[in-house]
Amino acid sequence: MASYALVIAITAFLAGAATAVFLMLVIGIRKADRPRRQPADRSTPLDAATRSMLRANTWPNNPVVHGDREQL
Numbered sequence: 001m002a003s004y005a006l007v008i009a010i011t012a013f014l015a016g017a018a019t020a021v022f023l024m025l026v027i028g029i030r031k032a033d034r035p036r037r038q039p040a041d042r043s044t045p046l047d048a049a050t051r052s053m054l055r056a057n058t059w060p061n062n063p064v065v066h067g068d069r070e071q072l
Helices: 002-033 045-055
Strands: 064-066 069-071
Touching: none
Parallel strands: none
Antiparallel strands: 064 069
């Protein structure tokens, strides 16, 4: 009797897993068919300063040394 319950439980688990995989594939295919919408550029002063710093390559990429400790 216990073996039948185990078989039913495993079958139900596998059926649920197969359904989940199928739904993920369908959602992924439908999402790929949608046109890609680019969000509008934000124009806050902080964003403008960040863009200009990154464009000018002035962002500190090297570690900063303060006495006996090092900060990244």
